[in-house]
Amino acid sequence: MTALPAKLLKVALIVSILGGLYLLAAKNHAERDARRQAAVEITPACKAKLKDYALRPGELYRSPYLLRTTGSWSELRGYSEEDVRAIQRGCNIVDDTQGQLAKDGASERWNATRFSRSTHSSCNHCHQGVGDKQDAAGNRPVGSNGLAASWVMADMYDRFTGLLLPYELRQMQCYINSSNGFKPNADDDLIRDVTAYSRFLTAALDLKVGNHYPEQGIDEIPASATLRRGDDYVRGAHVYRQRCATCHGPQGLGTVVQGRVLYPALAGPESFSSDSRMNFERINSVMPGFICRNMPPGQEGSLDNQECRDIAFYLSTLPRPAGDKHGPLAAAWQQLMMTVMLPLTRYAESLGHNGRL
């Protein structure tokens, strides 16, 4: 007689737990839906970019960029209000992944911070100009990592992963490696909105599917593109202090003012992981290419190929989070180095500043 109520109690408990989980999921689903319907508060950089490209709901889309550069229109399919909001949200995520400019906090960026251990990382750091870098004349610089050019060349064979890499998977890798974080679902709004924004950029710039454009990816600098003096991290440290440390800090820990990341960390716990393509130790041609083509901002092209390789080599010697592929021992070692080496070096450098070293 007592066994039956106990059994019923267990069943009731299981049913109520499952019901609770269902209600929680339904509530989250409704919140996401409400967020999709809500007007988007766009960041200043996105406001300027999307206004420049005349993004608005309508049957047809005509790109002002195309008119400016070629003198002719191209009538493309227009965007619905829902599409426009997705593009605006995608632009916001690229410009401000951490949600530091968001009024409503992380939820306005689909909680992108859930997928990033780094509190510094933002897509805009590598994909400058909100993913569409242009010079004063409106030219798109070589190797500027443009999102639109990446989208038209997505699905191609990627020699680093050995995959026909879809655009969504590439974004996931950014979260895992560049943000030292975790993989969002391919169907997550976080991924899809950035795809919507990237695709809008291809329409605005009139890029054709499958064509290679010079701004796609990074213009890699292999050792063969130098005078073959050999890469030298001592030389790299010297150039780094002269040209990079003002913004990124003497330790490469980035610059944060009043909680806002002005310049991202290149080393230490907030930096990209050692699995990132930006890590010279892993791929020794990507980071030098990025530096030479995109750094320092406003003075791009002022460093020669060997200097870029030296800086990248130096950065790779600084402690940073170990990537997933490196295993727990390497992770523990890097953690130890980040804890011990950074304060020690900071102390040594403070002595140097006083002229005692």
Next chain:
Amino acid sequence: MDSAEARDGKHREQRKPGLAWLHRGLSKPLAAAAAIAGFTLWAHFGSGVQAFRSQVSSAPGWQQFRASYGLDEFGADSYFVRAAQNGYNLFYFTHRYGWRFTRKTARDAVNACAGCHTIEDLAYGFVNSDRFDARLGKRISFEERVMRCYAGPMDGFVPTLYDPAVRDIRILARAVAHHLQLSEGARKDKG
């Protein structure tokens, strides 16, 4: 006494043949390994099942398609071309190459994607995908459209997002869109 001697004799007999105990101990794992190896060899060389092969069957019309849509102009990227070829097979012969995801057979009048769409429709569909669909009340990606085709008109099942049955159709669409030099949002009526 007799039974004890018999037991001792039996033990001696068991040890006598040298490595027989080892053979007995290993016979089952060896048989299992042989079965796995046999299955693998059969799967790759004898089964003809598409999922086990790294090569793609050359379906009728492929060479002509390859030439007319400039597939060889995708650089030295043979991975992409092979995926596009599988996409071609899936698009024109869905019942044969995508049999896991459709109940349609050779006897059905419409048994392939090509029964409803032209290859150019596919490319235009690709550059107009990832848009809000008012009827469904959500944004629909190209991949989801393909999945819906498998489940609906093809009377079958939904592949996962990463299945070659979806991916290779997207890659085929991309290849054709490249040949037609389409940009995002290109309209067929203006093409």
